[in-house]
Amino acid sequence: MSIVKDFLLQLTLTVIPIFIYSTFITEKVKSEKNKHVIMTILWGISIILCMSFPVSFGQNARLELRIIPLLLGSLYGGFWPSIFLAGLILLYRLNFGISVGFYNTVLVLLISLPFILFFQKSFKKAKKDKRVKIAVGLSVYYCLIGLTVFGMLRGFTFEHLKVQMIHLIFAVVFTWSFTLLIEKIREIHQLRLEMQDSEKLRVISELTSVFAHEIRNPMQVTRGFLQLLDEPNLAQKKKEYIQLSIEELDRANEIINDFLSFGKPTIHNEIRVDVGNQLHRVVNLIHSYALGYNVEIKTDIYENGWIYANPQKLNQSLINILKNAIESMPTGGMVWISCVSNEDGYIKISIKDQGIGMNQEQIDRLGSPFYSLKESGTGLGMMVSFQIISSFKGKIQVKSEKGVGTEFIILLPQIA
Incomplete structure (x- = not known):
């Protein structure tokens, strides 16, 4: 034994x-x-x-x-x-x-x-x-x-x-x-x-099909307007058709940029960034866009809130979220932007609108590839925003109520 x-x-x-x-x-x-x-x-x-x-x-x-x-x-x-x-x-x-x-x-x-x-x-x-x-x-x-x-x-x-x-x-x-x-x-x-x-091939196939579908739409619209321009007696309409064609081409370019941003690996060229300063820049950039939707932006921004981030990428994510907030109010409204330093060592950015709002199922799917609440959206812009904030070791929280509005809370680790 x-x-x-x-x-x-x-x-x-x-x-x-x-x-x-x-x-x-x-x-x-x-x-x-x-x-x-x-x-x-x-x-x-x-x-x-x-x-x-x-x-x-x-x-x-x-x-x-x-x-x-x-x-x-x-x-x-x-x-x-x-x-x-x-x-x-x-x-x-x-x-x-x-x-x-x-x-x-x-x-x-x-x-x-x-x-x-x-x-x-x-x-x-x-x-x-x-x-x-x-x-x-x-x-x-x-x-x-x-x-x-x-x-x-x-x-x-x-x-x-x-x-x-x-x-x-x-x-x-x-x-x-x-x-x-x-x-x-x-x-x-x-x-x-x-x-x-197999999963990689599936994702590539899905990306390709969605990308092709989204690009085809503005291309077909542009082609139709260009054909109309060849018709006689359309002098008064030509300017309108040309403007619409340019807008559709711009939309196709935006889809391509979102697609490339989604697939592009994150480059960790991060520096010390003042979040308040970047928010002021973003608000200035988006101001004229907000006026087109009859939307007023109010800010309460904490200064000297420093983080490690890529400023261009941070601006890109904030612009995407702010544009969604503005576009969720087709009849106009108010967007509140605040930035504070909380006790947990995070810089807290809040972007709150009076838009159409979302239910819990829509909130859960937010940030997933190809999911968008906009008819012309691909969902890639929001996906890129979530990806960028995550690369800065931050997180995004979403609070929303149907018919009341949505609040995006972005938490980014603060540095001394």
Whole structure:
């Protein structure tokens, strides 16, 4: 019973590399070469642990499950990892002194390692089921070689044979289990990569279809007006048609800009920015646009509220949100803009309107790609705004009530 317990301890020591690899290495390390190096080191640690806590029996006889990390490291790693692991076994075994056990280790490695390396290429090309069979077959071969060499050097006794058979059973069962486990981890990882690629293709396809649809509309309108310009007796209408064509082309250009901003990676060229100063600039820029909608803007802006941000990107996000507030009041109204420093270490920007408002479902979907409450909107502008604020480690909160209005609260981390 004590021998079985010792072998179970060996099992625990052998599981450690697989656990560490599946938890920390598989997803985070991208280079296959680096993965092989890390895995070889982990198998080496497992070998040292197994040899440090051996199953002792008879006259200074000892057994370990070092076959498992050696075998799996060789099959999955290749030639150089197998040489490294075998050399590690010999060096560490030499630490216990030159004895019959050391000669036993040398002979077993010399006989079995070339055989393992011979099957390594077949193992690498094989499918999962065949890999399991190759690994199990090689573990049986290694254990039988070990049993034979042990008997030749020490002699065959029933007690020694019993322990060797227990060792063989544990080695075979654990090799089978661990190979299946590793193959399952590799399969799950591959499926996850395929799903990510599939999701990327789906998003690209959806983006392309929406983009094409949104661009086609102003282009078709412009084409229609240009055709009308060719008609005789339309001198008084030409100016109007030209103006409408220009507006549609401007709208197409705006859609393209939103699309490019959505896909463009954020560049972290952030500097110290006074939020109050940027808000004043945005209000000045948007003032004439607000007058066109009969909207009045009132401000209460806290000065010297500093954050780290890209000022152009910050302005872009504020303009997008402010434009939405203005456009939500087709018959005119009031927009309140405030900026204060709160006790949580954030600069709080509030943009509140008297527009049509939103229900909870609309609020939850706000900021999602392609979702817009405007007939001519793509939803990309608001998506970009959320993306920009998030890149500054800030957050956006939305409060709204149908028929009453909407308040956007932007929280940005304040600096001294």
